[in-house]
Amino acid sequence: KAGVTQTPRYLIKTRGQQVTLSCSPISGHRSVSWYQQTPGQGLQFLFEYFSETQRNKGNFPGRFSGRQFSNSRSEMNVSTLELGDSALYLCASSRTGSDYGYTFGSGTRLTVV
Amino acid sequence: GDSVTQMEGPVTLSEEAFLTINCTYTATGYPSLFWYVQYPGEGLQLLLKATKADDKGSNKGFEATYRKETTSFHLEKGSVQVSDSAVYFCAPISNFGNEKLTFGTGTRLTIIP
Numbered sequence: 001k002a003g004v005t006q007t008p009r010y011l012i013k014t015r016g017q018q019v020t021l022s023c024s025p026i027s028g029h030r031s032v033s034w035y036q037q038t039p040g041q042g043l044q045f046l047f048e049y050f051s052e053t054q055r056n057k058g059n060f061p062g063r064f065s066g067r068q069f070s071n072s073r074s075e076m077n078v079s080t081l082e083l084g085d086s087a088l089y090l091c092a093s094s095r096t097g098s099d100y101g102y103t104f105g106s107g108t109r110l111t112v113v
Numbered sequence: 114g115d116s117v118t119q120m121e122g123p124v125t126l127s128e129e130a131f132l133t134i135n136c137t138y139t140a141t142g143y144p145s146l147f148w149y150v151q152y153p154g155e156g157l158q159l160l161l162k163a164t165k166a167d168d169k170g171s172n173k174g175f176e177a178t179y180r181k182e183t184t185s186f187h188l189e190k191g192s193v194q195v196s197d198s199a200v201y202f203c204a205p206i207s208n209f210g211n212e213k214l215t216f217g218t219g220t221r222l223t224i225i226p
Contacts, residue, residue, distance in 0.1 A: 004156075006156075035214075035216075042218050043214075043219075045213040048213060050212070056212050058213065090156050092157075101145075101147060101159045102214065104157040104158065105156050107156045
């Protein structure tokens, strides 16, 4: 079966711009989570959606937002980009959450210049 | 909140050596525990998991046992291969509706032929 698909794989943006990243979960998975990975901070949780509702949120500024559609696909948006937003953004999906484990996509590498 | 302490890397071993990567955690209630692996340029892959005390997760020759009394989930493999070179992450997830993985800093493993 198809895995978690993230698009695009690579992005280069300028400071102050905004960006939208997309994640298509595994068919049947209703939980979608987003993580930011940087060399300095490691893997940090952004937010988690289940059935179109944000269920959990990490400690990121309001410039980071997300949403989930009725088909479970999810998008995250970062507005007013800063150099420090350069990172690998990973999406993970699960049937319902913790007990089933999460399947990760290959990520979107965002570079802010 | 949840936290993870992982063995500091990098770890370099010869092929066929025995591997142990230590992981201890703090988490609410009775968390599920996961080991993820990240190969260069890729997202995270679920390696193994355990959902209750004394459970042993295993996959591809790797094993880890959920030790509630010592809050540990050490990863072991009896004979490593060059293809095991990757970064390994330990992650608990609390099962009280807080659906987020808390990752350790990761342990970079390099296997020398």
